Amino acid sequence: MRVLSGTKPTGDSLHLGNYFGALRQFVSLQDKYDESLYFIADYHSMTTVRDAALRRRYTTNVALDYLAAGLDPERAILFRQSDIPEVCELTWLLTSVTPMGMLERAHAYKAAMDKGENVDHGLFTYPVLMAADILLYHADLVPVGQDQKQHIEMTRDMAQRFNHAYDCEALVIPEPYIMKDAAVVPGTDGQKMSKSYGNTIAMFASEKQIKKAVMGVVTDSKGVDEPKDPSAPIFDLWNLFADAKEREEMAQRAQAGGLGYGDIKKDLLARVLDHFASMRERRAHFEARPDDVEAILRAGAEKARAMAAPVLEGCRLAAGLGVNGLA
Ligand code: ADP
Ligand code: TRP
Numbered sequence: 564m565r566v567l568s569g570t571k572p573t574g575d576s577l578h579l580g581n582y583f584g585a586l587r588q589f590v591s592l593q594d595k596y597d598e599s600l601y602f603i604a605d606y607h608s609m610t611t612v613r614d615a616a617l618r619r620r621y622t623t624n625v626a627l628d629y630l631a632a633g634l635d636p637e638r639a640i641l642f643r644q645s646d647i648p649e650v651c652e653l654t655w656l657l658t659s660v661t662p663m664g665m666l667e668r669a670h671a672y673k674a675a676m677d678k679g680e681n682v683d684h685g686l687f688t689y690p691v692l693m694a695a696d697i698l699l700y701h702a703d704l705v706p707v708g709q710d711q712k713q714h715i716e717m718t719r720d721m722a723q724r725f726n727h728a729y730d731c732e733a734l735v736i737p738e739p740y741i742m743k744d745a746a747v748v749p750g751t752d753g754q755k756m757s758k759s760y761g762n763t764i765a766m767f768a769s770e771k772q773i774k775k776a777v778m779g780v781v782t783d784s785k786g787v788d789e790p791k792d793p794s795a796p797i798f799d800l801w802n803l804f805a806d807a808k809e810r811e812e813m814a815q816r817a818q819a820g821g822l823g824y825g826d827i828k829k830d831l832l833a834r835v836l837d838h839f840a841s842m843r844e845r846r847a848h849f850e851a852r853p854d855d856v857e858a859i860l861r862a863g864a865e866k867a868r869a870m871a872a873p874v875l876e877g878c879r880l881a882a883g884l885g886v887n888g889l890a
Pocket of ligand 1: 570708756
């Protein structure tokens with residue numbers, strides 16, 4: 564089984580939503596399956612980041628976050644999407660079997676249209692590039708957060724359409740892998756945690772910044788003695804760092820009253836810092852060795868390219884591109 568996933572480099576450090584919704588699964592899946600590929604989706608970041616230096620910085624940061632969280636270049640292939648530009652060719656091959664209506668139904672595109680944003684073709688085609696990412700490497704399983712499930716369904720659809728159009732089996736139909744307990748992580752304002760809402764708690768921000776974010780998590784104005792709603796965002800966040808027994812106890816204490824939000828926040832802060840402490844050390848280790856990080860990404864790209872070449876060749880042959888058999 565071949566597992567593959569990617570992360571868009573659009574910020575300085577991944578946040579708790581990225582970690583609990585995706586990255587944590589990447590790390591645990593490394594040991595479960597024989598082949599894993601995790602990449603940094605720098606082409607995808609082009610729909611929002613329009614500054615070369617910034618993109619490079621964000622790309623390095625995702626590489627550091629990957630390594631810090633425990634992705635291991637000995638067990639997983641780590642690479643930068645744009646090191647394999649062949650993915651753009653497969654994107655083109657797929658666009659020609661992708662109905663407009665499918666892309667018009669994509670959540671991200673619809674949301675941008677609803678907000679009256681100036682939508683460019685890159686954003687519209689985003690799901691096709693994502694499908695190419697997955698199909699180019701014959702991935703069987705794609706671990707992603709809930710919000711990416713639609714993209715995987717579209718990927719399956721495109722692969723089936725391509726195979727059908729050219730009466731071939733050049734592309735493998737992948738499965739989504741959504742962790743059962745990968746709930747949507749709320750941000751400090753109670754909406755879904757997302758960079759675009761500015762409501763994140765970053766895994767590797769400074770202690771001061773994390774403290775500020777945690778202390779700023781929205782709560783109602785109930786006093787210490789009043790019973791609290793255990794499904795409020797502050798409890799959802801706290802629960803991420805607690806085991807089943809602790810969660811149950813916390814829910815009971817919340818409903819009984821006598822527990823102040825300030826104390827919960829202090830405890831949450833301690834748990835966040837503790838949870839990421841060893842990862843933070845590992846991150847600092849790699850941050851001080853940029854050449855090593857670059858070498859890891861290059862070695863990963865070489866392996867990824869070796870996997871991609873026969874797949875793309877199979878698609879070209881099936882579609883009658885190039886000189887048949889020699890192309
Ligand atoms: P953002 O919304 O901050 O831009 P991305 O869209 O880059 O985050 O998400 C990267 C990965 O992290 C995706 O697989 C996504 O499903 C997951 N993810 C992002 N935010 C959350 C969240 N609040 N809860 C759970 N998973 C999330
Ligand atoms: N679209 C994904 C996100 O926003 C990132 C991504 C790009 C991806 N290509 C992918 C995820 C291929 C899984 C597989 O999070």
